[in-house]
Amino acid sequence: MMFIEYVNLTYQNFIKQIKNSNKSDIPGLMLIEEFITSEQEKEILQQMNSIKSWIPVQDRIVLHYGHSFNYNLNQVGTKLPELEFPSYLNPLLEKLNKLFPSIPKLEQLTIQLYPIGTGIPPHMDNHSSFGPNVIAFSLENPVIMEFKNLKTNKVVNIDLPRRSLMILQDDARYSWSHAIRARKSDLLENGQVRERGQRISLTLRTINPDRICRCSWPELCDRNINHTY
Numbered sequence: 455m456m457f458i459e460y461v462n463l464t465y466q467n468f469i470k471q472i473k474n475s476n477k478s479d480i481p482g483l484m485l486i487e488e489f490i491t492s493e494q495e496k497e498i499l500q501q502m503n504s505i506k507s508w509i510p511v512q513d514r515i516v517l518h519y520g521h522s523f524n525y526n527l528n529q530v531g532t533k534l535p536e537l538e539f540p541s542y543l544n545p546l547l548e549k550l551n552k553l554f555p556s557i558p559k560l561e562q563l564t565i566q567l568y569p570i571g572t573g574i575p576p577h578m579d580n581h582s583s584f585g586p587n588v589i590a591f592s593l594e595n596p597v598i599m600e601f602k603n604l605k606t607n608k609v610v611n612i613d614l615p616r617r618s619l620m621i622l623q624d625d626a627r628y629s630w631s632h633a634i635r636a637r638k639s640d641l642l643e644n645g646q647v648r649e650r651g652q653r654i655s656l657t658l659r660t661i662n663p664d665r666i667c668r669c670s671w672p673e674l675c676d677r678n679i680n681h682t683y
């Protein structure tokens with residue numbers, strides 16, 4: 455009984471948060487604040503300190519589970535021996551599954567550590583390699599992510615708080631690029647300048663088994679064109 459009430463309460467909170475966060479003009483983008491508890495964040499950040507196998511990519515460092523990523527081709531790489539995700543992810547994935555049971559089992563995890571001043575260039579996650587859901591957890595510090603509609607060139611800044619979950623689907627996944635600009639501070643909507651701090655993200659995806667994308671944006675899809683941004 456208590457358990458059911460607890461789940462209901464939590465679920466209602468999530469629904470409220472999802473509604474509140476849907477004020478952005480990007481269809482298919484969902485941002486859920488405080489998805490990760492402070493205790494969970496602390497544990498994950500502790501685990502990060504013991505990682506020895508970081509791979510440098512531009513100015514940030516990354517680590518892959520499930521499948522590697524080929525940064526030259528901007529595509530999914532080979533299957534990795536570490537197919538199992540680290541166990542600290544389990545509570546987050548269970549919560550995700552409860553709230554979004556239609557999202558299939560995620561197959562690839564990328565951990566990225568962004569030192570202050572670094573970012574990720576504008577891109578769309580490869581259509582052909584990855585499935586329709588891109589999941590991103592933010593840890594340690596917030597950052598502004600810049601989205602651009604590839605048909606209209608409209609730019610929308612989304613503030614990603616620490617401990618939040620972002621889900622990209624539909625337009626947000628298939629017809630908007632996203633980027634984190636390399637700079638030491640972000641200008642917020644209220645005019646305030648916020649200094650950057652080191653940020654860690656955990657992104658998860660499914661892999662298209664045949665590496666063929668069947669999205670409804672053929673004019674923007676890498677099955678038809680090579681992106682040059």
Ligand SMILES: O=C(O)CCC(=O)C(=O)O
Nearest residue numbers: 564566574579590655657
């Ligand atoms: O750091 C993030 O939150 C997102 C990174 C990203 O866009 C990607 O790995 O494709």
Ligand SMILES: [Fe+2]
Nearest residue numbers: 577578579632
């Ligand atoms: Fe991305």
